[in-house]
Amino acid sequence: MAEKNVYFFGGGKAEGTADMRELLGGKGANLADMSSAGVPVPAGFTISTRACAAYYENNKQHPESLQKEVAEHLARLEKLMGKKLGDANDPLLVSVRSGAAASMPGMMDTVLNLGMNDKAVEGLAKVSGNDRFAWDAYRRFLQMFGDVVKGCDHEKFEEALNSVKAEKGVEEDLDLDTEDLKKVVEKYKAVYRDHVGTDFPQDPVEQLWGSINAVFGSWHNPRAEKYRRLNNIKGLIGTAVNVQSMVYGNLGDTSGTGVCFTRDASTGENYFYGEYLMNAQGEDVVAGIRTPQPLQSLADANPEMYKQLDDIRSKLEKHYRDMQDLEFTIQQGTLYILQTRNGKRTGLAAIKIAVDMVAEGLITKEEAVTRVTPEQLDQVFHPMIDPAARKSAPVIAKGLNASPGAAAGEIVFTADEAEDWVKNKGKKVLLVRRETSPEDIGGMHVAEGILTSTGGMTSHAAVVARGMGKPSIVGCKALQIDHAKKTLTVEGKVYKEGDFFTMDGTAGEVFEGTLPLIKPELKGELDEFLAWADEIRTTANRPGLTDQVFRIRTNADTPGDATVARNYGAQGIGLCRTEHMFFEEDKIATFREMIVAKDVEARKAALAKLMPLQKKDFVGIFEAMAGLPVTIRLLDPPLHEFVPHEAAQIEQLAKSTGVSVDELKRKIESLHELNPMLGHRGCRLGITYPEVYDMQVEAIMSAAVEVAKKGMEVEPEIMIPLVGAVKELSILKANAEKVVARVFEEAGTTTAYKIGTMIEIPRAALTADEVAQEAEFFSFGTNDLTQMTFGYSRDDVGTFLPQYVEDEILEHDPFAVLDQTGVGQLVEIGVERGRKARPDLKVGICGEHGGEPSSVEFCYRTGLNYVSCSPYRVPIARLAAAHAVLKNR
Numbered sequence: 001m002a003e004k005n006v007y008f009f010g011g012g013k014a015e016g017t018a019d020m021r022e023l024l025g026g027k028g029a030n031l032a033d034m035s036s037a038g039v040p041v042p043a044g045f046t047i048s049t050r051a052c053a054a055y056y057e058n059n060k061q062h063p064e065s066l067q068k069e070v071a072e073h074l075a076r077l078e079k080l081m082g083k084k085l086g087d088a089n090d091p092l093l094v095s096v097r098s099g100a101a102a103s104m105p106g107m108m109d110t111v112l113n114l115g116m117n118d119k120a121v122e123g124l125a126k127v128s129g130n131d132r133f134a135w136d137a138y139r140r141f142l143q144m145f146g147d148v149v150k151g152c153d154h155e156k157f158e159e160a161l162n163s164v165k166a167e168k169g170v171e172e173d174l175d176l177d178t179e180d181l182k183k184v185v186e187k188y189k190a191v192y193r194d195h196v197g198t199d200f201p202q203d204p205v206e207q208l209w210g211s212i213n214a215v216f217g218s219w220h221n222p223r224a225e226k227y228r229r230l231n232n233i234k235g236l237i238g239t240a241v242n243v244q245s246m247v248y249g250n251l252g253d254t255s256g257t258g259v260c261f262t263r264d265a266s267t268g269e270n271y272f273y274g275e276y277l278m279n280a281q282g283e284d285v286v287a288g289i290r291t292p293q294p295l296q297s298l299a300d301a302n303p304e305m306y307k308q309l310d311d312i313r314s315k316l317e318k319h320y321r322d323m324q325d326l327e328f329t330i331q332q333g334t335l336y337i338l339q340t341r342n343g344k345r346t347g348l349a350a351i352k353i354a355v356d357m358v359a360e361g362l363i364t365k366e367e368a369v370t371r372v373t374p375e376q377l378d379q380v381f382h383p384m385i386d387p388a389a390r391k392s393a394p395v396i397a398k399g400l401n402a403s404p405g406a407a408a409g410e411i412v413f414t415a416d417e418a419e420d421w422v423k424n425k426g427k428k429v430l431l432v433r434r435e436t437s438p439e440d441i442g443g444m445h446v447a448e449g450i451l452t453s454t455g456g457m458t459s460h461a462a463v464v465a466r467g468m469g470k471p472s473i474v475g476c477k478a479l480q481i482d483h484a485k486k487t488l489t490v491e492g493k494v495y496k497e498g499d500f501f502t503m504d505g506t507a508g509e510v511f512e513g514t515l516p517l518i519k520p521e522l523k524g525e526l527d528e529f530l531a532w533a534d535e536i537r538t539t540a541n542r543p544g545l546t547d548q549v550f551r552i553r554t555n556a557d558t559p560g561d562a563t564v565a566r567n568y569g570a571q572g573i574g575l576c577r578t579e580h581m582f583f584e585e586d587k588i589a590t591f592r593e594m595i596v597a598k599d600v601e602a603r604k605a606a607l608a609k610l611m612p613l614q615k616k617d618f619v620g621i622f623e624a625m626a627g628l629p630v631t632i633r634l635l636d637p638p639l640h641e642f643v644p645h646e647a648a649q650i651e652q653l654a655k656s657t658g659v660s661v662d663e664l665k666r667k668i669e670s671l672h673e674l675n676p677m678l679g680h681r682g683c684r685l686g687i688t689y690p691e692v693y694d695m696q697v698e699a700i701m702s703a704a705v706e707v708a709k710k711g712m713e714v715e716p717e718i719m720i721p722l723v724g725a726v727k728e729l730s731i732l733k734a735n736a737e738k739v740v741a742r743v744f745e746e747a748g749t750t751t752a753y754k755i756g757t758m759i760e761i762p763r764a765a766l767t768a769d770e771v772a773q774e775a776e777f778f779s780f781g782t783n784d785l786t787q788m789t790f791g792y793s794r795d796d797v798g799t800f801l802p803q804y805v806e807d808e809i810l811e812h813d814p815f816a817v818l819d820q821t822g823v824g825q826l827v828e829i830g831v832e833r834g835r836k837a838r839p840d841l842k843v844g845i846c847g848e849h850g851g852e853p854s855s856v857e858f859c860y861r862t863g864l865n866y867v868s869c870s871p872y873r874v875p876i877a878r879l880a881a882a883h884a885v886l887k888n889r
């Protein structure tokens with residue numbers, strides 16, 4: 001017996017199955033699957049990809065067996081549909097479409113309305129009661145068949161159509177009536193004859209084979225071959241051909257068409273949502289010529305039909321176990337599903353649907369967790385621009401999407417003004433700057449959103465906004481900011497202070513004016529969902545690790561941030577940047593005094609004033625994180641960042657310190673460096689000004705002792721930044737231990753503590769075995785590690801990095817997505833060599849990558865103990881970690 005190459009589907013049955021993609025193509029396997037699931041898809045049959053391969057092997061001839069199979073299946077189709085191809089009373093019309101195992105949208109040929117001829121057009125006119133519709137279908141088929149199957153010049157058909165329009169003096173196709181369309185048909189036939197040399201075939205079977213061959217032939221058309229090459233689609237033997245009965249929603253008042261979602265795609269409510277139009281074709285719904293009715297009104301207008309549709313809705317959800325987006329057509333009272341697929345949805349809906357489907361027993365908790373992407377989860381924590389309003393609002397500028405969420409307000413150009421406008425005038429503002437610096441922190445705090453024209457994903461504005469959970473766009477090159485004039489120019493249009501803007505930090509897009517924002521609400525479901533993610537993460541097996549649990553910590557500098565993060569599920573602080581504290585009002589003056597001190601004595605005096613203030617900050621943080629580890633980093637940035645550079649401020653500093661203006665200027669000048677990022681910063685400061693680190697260690701440990709005395713558990717981890725040589729660490733560790741011993745002695749008690757280091761210089765990663773002799777923990781500072789591995793200044797990348805990504809020199813911005821190929825190697829080496837020296841070495845990451853999903857997965861795979869990210873990204877990291885576990889199981 002010859003092998004089977006044609007597979008029937010329809011009438012609630014199918015010869016194929018969902019897993020026969022290779023043989024039936026994606027579309028064919030899908031149609032078979034839907035049909036056997038009881039979904040009323042228009043019936044038809046699929047000719048296999050094997051038949052396509054054989055067609056090419058046999059010199060574009062079909063074996064007799066295939067011809068026989070097709071004839072049998074066609075007869076079966078006609079019987080099921082109760083119609084015949086070419087019939088003069090009630091003709092069957094079919095579509096002939098390609099469909100390979102891999103999706104190749106629009107690359108191969110399609111023929112619609114096949115079976116049309118001089119008799120069938122009369123038949124269709126009769127059953128539809130619509131002559132014009134029938135003749136229009138005929139002329140469309142003539143054109144498609146001529147063009148696709150016989151290669152007639154497309155232009156010639158256009159010319160023919162235009163000549164009839166011109167004769168009548170109209171411009172639109174819609175202005176042609178039945179008699180005009182009859183003329184078009186005659187002209188099209190002539191075009192066909194001129195090109196092909198014979199008459200257009202009236203025999204539908206001849207039409208069918210011509211179309212099947214055309215679809216097979218299109219497998220090797222240059223477009224399809226190029227598509228496969230570009231998309232690396234290999235190993236396929238050919239395309240299948242799907243011959244399927246056409247159904248029409250415009251055959252009178254008992255016909256119609258619509259689209260629906262099995263649940264609400266924006267809220268996730270378990271509510272059948274959709275729109276339909278009676279006596280219409282799909283394109284009428286899409287084109288918006290007529291206003292569709294809400295699906296619920298079908299329940300009143302035609303309860304029987306609605307019930308059928310509603311039954312299909314539950315059938316589909318049970319079968320696909322996900323929310324479906326489907327298209328349906330009712331042809332003279334009979335319902336057909338033309339397409340169903342997993343529906344697109346908002347973040348809110350994704351979570352609600354996943355949680356509900358677990359409760360309904362449709363999916364498991366693990367599946368629920370895989371159903372929501374980190375981007376979708378992120379959406380529910382931030383306001384977003386109302387999608388309806390957004391559609392019609394033009395984007396005036398685009399930048400890097402540094403921190404998600406949307407915000408609207410009046411633009412201001414300085415941090416002071418931001419504070420003034422918000423506090424004294426009760427306004428909402430967006431702070432717009434070329435770049436931000438630590439001095440802007442107050443204005444950043446009160447602004448709704450932060451927009452800069454320069455900077456990259458780890459620039460000050462990006463890191464701080466992310467920490468605050470505020471929308472931010474950086475590196476928005478199109479904005480020409482004139483701080484002096486307080487104006488902003490975008491493509492020649494000038495905006496001034498007080499003009500209204502709306503920004504979307506998730507997309508990195510800026511809009512003029514105020515667009516409405518919406519804030520998703522979702523409490524119970526969210527907690528339940530995240531608890532499932534945590535369960536997957538915390539029960540994962542990681543053989544070979546002393547502590548197998550993969551944890552999520554946060555980067556937080558204040559008790560307030562720490563509390564936010566803890567509420568979001570943070571399991572400790574992975575990075576507390578102490579320098580941020582020095583910018584607070586109670587400290588900045590004394591800190592500057594310390595920097596410009598004449599000698600060690602003067603410096604120590606200033607530090608002695610800072611110690612209790614800094615201790616107070618740490619007490620707050622330890623209390624907020626009671627029972628959890630807190631990693632506190634000693635001073636890191638170059639000192640010049642803290643001193644004023646403007647004359648007025650220098651004078652003020654002179655007054656408060658008693659140091660002369662000239663001397664101050666000399667001092668500030670001496671702090672100037674050409675490459676401050678590679679200069680006198682990090683542990684280098686600790687080596688040259690040991691008293692600074694001593695003060696900080698004293699503040700940390702005396703705070704720890706004080707909180708412990710109150711009965712709370714503290715786990716301080718002192719972190720030394722920017723180590724490149726183990727000697728730096730051994731000196732600073734010894735210094736710190738001396739201070740710790742003194743604090744313990746004075747307090748008459750002790751607490752557990754650790755001293756460790758950041759790995760953010762390539763040399764530290766390469767010599768991790770040496771560094772781990774001293775360090776009790778590592779935390780990868782992948783911001784600096786990326787900067788130094790690539791040799792890109794993290795604050796200046798806006799000038800070239802966007803183009804690098806656009807030109808695909810780099811796949812991603814490496815400051816946002818960890819470069820696993822390059823920087824990742826240093827992380828792997830650091831972990832491996834570090835643990836060789838110290839098997840129970842605790843290793844984490846605190847660079848911005850700690851909250852980016854693909855980087856979180858890398859950290860999980862590489863055996864890190866935790867990732868640390870800004871408070872608002874903690875839930876994202878929890879989900880990304882669960883995904884990492886499931887993916888690597």
Ligand code: PEP
Binds near residue numbers: 780784
């Ligand atoms: C880092 O370099 O990755 C890091 C966390 O430190 P900072 O961003 O403060 O330099």
Ligand code: MG
Binds near residue numbers: 760781783784
């Ligand atoms: Mg760093």
